[in-house]
Amino acid sequence: MNIDDYKELKKGGMMRQKEAGRFSVRLHIVGGDLSAEQLRAICDAAEKFGRGTVHLTARQGVEIPNVPTESLAAVKEFLGTTGVGVGVCGPTVRTVTACQGCRVCPSGVIDAPELALAVDREFYGQPVPHKFKVGISGCANNCLKAEENDIGIKGWIEPRWGGKACTFCGICAAVCPSKAIEVSPDQAVVSVSLAGCIGCGDCIESCPTRAMGEGNRGYRLYAGGKFGRVPLLGRKILRILCSPEEVMAAVRSVIEFYRAEGRSRERFGDTLMRTGFPALDSRITERIAESS
Ligand code: SF4
Ligand code: SF4
Ligand code: SF4
Known part of the structure; x- marks a missing residue:
């Protein structure tokens, strides 16, 4: 491993420490998921090549600190044999974070880890x-803070009112966190404003007669978020995405847009401030239409 080319080392997940001659080795983790076997391998690597500690990063990452320069090639090779890859840094698509989604969490609407794997497979480490x-x-509980990311995705559930069983008790309107439900004064109809709805499903859960039922499940996409020195919250793409295929087409078009419009070392949120958000929104709509 050529220590003289620090840029290349950093790109490959080897971060120089304050202490001379030591590196923190970033690992490739997707959606915070690791098998027990992989965890054991990481512990072994930390003991064998570092000082027996690992560091958990703010974005579900794992790093092995205190690896001496002369062991960088060996730690990479050792981890490679155990199915744990070394991570990336620099101007690339980074770790894809995800919660456990609908397979584990009772509130889950979408399979977040599966989607994270699909995004990782196609884009991890790609240049931007x-x-x-x-x-x-x-x-919609948004434990993974979608709006803090260049692309954030949230599961979304559509409430659908079926009049027959409704007693016009008003519980659905009372629990709605975004005031998107109205019971008409003559108690003839309950209307849901999908523009205001955040897709949390609370009205469906709390309706005592099941008159408020579940419609489609989908994906809400946010673009241009970041944290760090000058934080920006990601903005909502107007369209609800209906399938993982549509999400992937949208992610592809966002990255294509960033590559075409973004300047070197400019975060995507800042690119969007220059280009305006509608340009991205219409690119996504076009690409989804082409892919369907
Ligand atoms: S975001 Fe929703 S599905 Fe994911 S962990 Fe939080 S509550 Fe569960
Ligand atoms: S909670 Fe159910 S029954 Fe009550 S007003 Fe809403 S839809 Fe009708
Ligand atoms: S799903 Fe949530 S936000 Fe949407 S109407 Fe129901 S309670 Fe309101």
């Missing part, structure tokens, strides 16, 4: 103008 982060929350 600056670091680029993707975070996936399985439902």
Whole structure:
């Protein structure tokens, strides 16, 4: 491993420490998921090549600190044999974060880990103008903070009112966190404003007669979020995405847009401030139409 080319080392997940001659080795983790076997291998690597500690990063990452320069090639090789890859840094698509989604969490609407794997398979480590982060929350509770990411995704559930069983008790309107439900004064109809609905499903859960039922499940996409020195919250793409295929087409078009419009070392949120958000929105709509 050529220590003289630090840029290349960093790109490959080997971060120089303050202490001379020591590196923190970033690992390739998807959606915070690791098998017990992989965890054992990481512990072994930390003891064999570091000082027996690991560091958990803010974005579900794992790093092995205190690896001496002369062991960098060996730690990479050792981890490679156990199915744990070394991570990336620099202007690339970074770790895709995700919660456990609908397979584990009772509130989950979408399979967040499966989607994280699909995004990771196609884009992890791919070059872009600056670091680029993707975070996936399985439902509107948004534990993975979608809006903090260059692309954020949240599960979404559509409430659908079926009049017959409704007693016009008003519980659905009372529990709605975004005031998207109205019971008409003559108690003839309950209307849901899908523009205001955040897809949390609370009205469906709390309806005592099941008159408020479940419609489609989908995906809400946010673009241009970041944290760090100058934080920006990601903005909502107008369209609800209906399938993992549509999500992947949208992610592809966002990355294509960033590569075409972004300047070197410019975060995606700042690119969007220059280009305006509608340009991205219409590119996504076009690409989804082409892919369907
Ligand atoms: S975002 Fe939703 S699905 Fe994911 S962990 Fe939080 S509550 Fe569960
Ligand atoms: S909670 Fe159910 S029964 Fe009550 S007003 Fe809403 S839809 Fe009708
Ligand atoms: S799903 Fe949530 S946000 Fe949407 S109407 Fe029901 S309670 Fe309101």
